[in-house]
Amino acid sequence: MLKADVIKTICHGLDSGDDVLIAAALKEYPFIAPANTGRNYTELQATRIFMRDGFVDRYSGTRLVHPAVLRVLSKLLPHHIPFHRNWKMTETHPAYWELVPTIDHIIPVARSGIDSEENWVTTSMLRNATKANWTLDELGWKLLPPGNLLQWDGLTGWLIRYIEQHGLAGQERYVIQWYKAARKAI
Template identity: 55%
Template structure:
C-alpha cells in the first residue's frame, strides 16, 4: 500500500457504516482523513511582477523544463500573420493557435492558494498555460510532478529582447495599449534583471 493511499481509510469508514456505526465512521473520518477548509487568499499580481518571475525562471516551464515564449511576441505574430497564427481574446481552442497554450508563460502557485499556499513570489513559478490548466488546484505530489531548475536567461530569454527591439523599431505598435503596456514592463524588468 502506498504511503499516501487513503483508500483504506474510506474502506474502514464504509465498514463502520455497514455495521450501523455512523458515529465511529465520523470519528475515524474526523481524525484520520479530516476535511480542512483552507483559508482562501486573493490571487493578484501585476504584469511587472509576472514578468519578474518569468525572467527569474529564465522563461522555462518549471514543471517540464520546456522553453516558453513571452506572450506579447505571440500576439505580435498574430497581428502580423492573422490567418497563419490566429488569436482569440478568450483563447478559444478552435480559434486560437495552439502555441498560445503550449508556449505562453503564466504564473502558477506551487502550493495552491486553495490549499493554503501564499500568493507571493516565494510560491510563484513560471509554467505554460497548458500545464497551469492541467495542474489547477492540485499539489505537485498529487500529480507526480516536481520542480525543475530555472533556465539561464543568457541562453533563452523567451524572445523578450526581440520584442523590445521590434516595438522600438516599429513605433506604431507602441500606440496600441497592449503592446505599449508590455513593452514598458519588459524594458523595466529587463533592466532590473541585469
C-alpha cells in the first residue's frame, strides 16, 4: 500500500468509525521512534575518516575543506567569511554548510546501523542535515568512491603550514584541536 493511501485509509476509518480499519492501516505505516544515541567523535577520528575519504562528500562528490580552515579564514576575514558559533544561517557564510566535512552513518544508527568506522562516511553538513535518519535508498542517493588525498587534501596542508608559520597564539580552541588532530593524522 502506498503511504498516501495508508493515510487515506486512516481518514476513511475515522469517517466511518471503523477502528479495525484504522488499526490495520497504522500497522502498514507505523511510527517507530528512533533511538536517541548521541555520538561524539574526536577530531582525530574525524580527520582520519576525512583523509580516508579524500575530503570528498561521498554522497555528492563535492570537494570539502578541513573544518579549521574556514574558521581561520573567518578570523582573518570576518566580514567576508562570517561565522556564528551556532551556525546561524543569517550570520554564517554558506561555505560552512556546503564545504565543512562531517561524519555520517551510511545506515543511520536510529535505523539499526552500527556506530563504527565501517558505517562512517564523509559528507557535508548540508547533506548530513538533509539525510538525517533516511537511508540512501529512500533518498535515491548512491555512495560514491572516496577521493584521492594526493589530489585534494581539503587544504589540510595549507592549515598546517599556516599555523606553523604564524603560530597558535590567538587561535581559538577549535582551530588548535583540529590542527593537532591533523598533525597526528598525517
